[in-house]
Amino acid sequence: MTVEDILKAHPRPLIADLAMLVDCIDECADCAAVCIVCADACLAEDDVRALIRCIRLCLDCADACIAAGRITSRQTDPHLETQRTVLEACLVACRASAAECERHAAHHEHCRLCAEECRRCETACAALLAALSMP
Amino acid sequence: MTVEDILKAHPRPLIADLAMLVDCIDECADCAAVCIVCADACLAEDDVRALIRCIRLCLDCADACIAAGRITSRQTDPHLETQRTVLEACLVACRASAAECERHAAHHEHCRLCAEECRRCETACAALLAALSMP
Amino acid sequence: MTVEDILKAHPRPLIADLAMLVDCIDECADCAAVCIVCADACLAEDDVRALIRCIRLCLDCADACIAAGRITSRQTDPHLETQRTVLEACLVACRASAAECERHAAHHEHCRLCAEECRRCETACAALLAALSMP
């Protein structure tokens, strides 16, 4: 409830529908955390050499999620194109990380969970991006 | 449940009790998000000149929370002193931000909510720090 | 020379021409630092209420630069579309921040310097983006 409550107390109009905005900010934070854990868990696996691409894409995804979460959290004097492009980068990074984690989901439960989280974040970014792109 | 589930799937022993670790990682993410919103909401207030110190300390707190959340999320080959000092920095930043936000809580609901979140994160960091400092 | 030297020691082929890549990574780091200082300097100015949009866009720019710098620093198993979209977001954020800082350049030396740095980073991102988009 934390992010929802504080956004309700913001003095400016929100950049999008409250529920959609909260969902995106929350998923960016969750996805960043999960990707950092997945990259670290992959590092500790015996078959780490098969997981190099997975580690790299999870690290990218965490970085893109943190930037998107920070920038969409701000409601004061928003710059629409910055918000749209950072969401696009996050969506693309989530999709790449999800696709790679899905390849390892049968062998590593952390990859299965990470793929699911990346897909949720991809969906939340896509929804907010669509809302910000409406005329 | 996301961070808890993926930590359960990590191949290495966790650096601390699962519930305590999850609580700290989750509070770091929540506190970073809430501090970014509070700094941004303060910027939009008519009395922004009374909120300069609040904005500054919220920005510091978000940065310290993101670093602490990233570093405590990793379980592979942990370096205890790095984890302890980054938690200490996060705890100190949360305490400073909470104390300043509390001064504005009666006038700004976002400061009241941010102070509460900073106190929760301070408590979670203190608990994990104590656990990591036991002989 | 630091980033150039270590990129030369990387075992994988670089994602782009060394000089162009180093320039982009260095400008992202410089621009992030300068934008953080400019936002903080604006906060301390007597006319802070005229600088709200400047502060906000500098904070966005710093976040976008840090993400772009982190992601383009990685050469192992790169995902081209992630790198392109994060560079696009960085370029857009730099352009927005530069344009706003330029409006205050006559009154605040930190805004003048920040605008210059944002333009340099915008140019470096555009060059790398063009190189990564060639068939």
Place this chain on the structure above:
Amino acid sequence: MTVEDILKAHPRPLIADLAMLVDCIDECADCAAVCIVCADACLAEDDVRALIRCIRLCLDCADACIAAGRITSRQTDPHLETQRTVLEACLVACRASAAECERHAAHHEHCRLCAEECRRCETACAALLAALSMP
């Protein structure tokens, strides 16, 4: 010259001697970039399984450096204990990363360069920390 020039244009007194402050902010940015490249280069090495601890400590170091660089860049209404603890965390992370990279310096040039950079950043943090701790 970028960070030095903009700090000279800041309206508030700096938290420390200009040269010392600039050195610390610059080293934090350089060290973060170098550690991200070193972790990524290690991932691509044939002996990645011998480099797991190195990768993990470089990732921690980059995160600690980014937080310390962001927080020490701010001069407005500084909170001394936050700045000291985040510098302490950065110093500790640099030292750990340097020590591990030194173990691989003979085999991997990127580890040798990264160890050198971590030692420079450790020294810069120690100098600023000492200055901020004087009565």
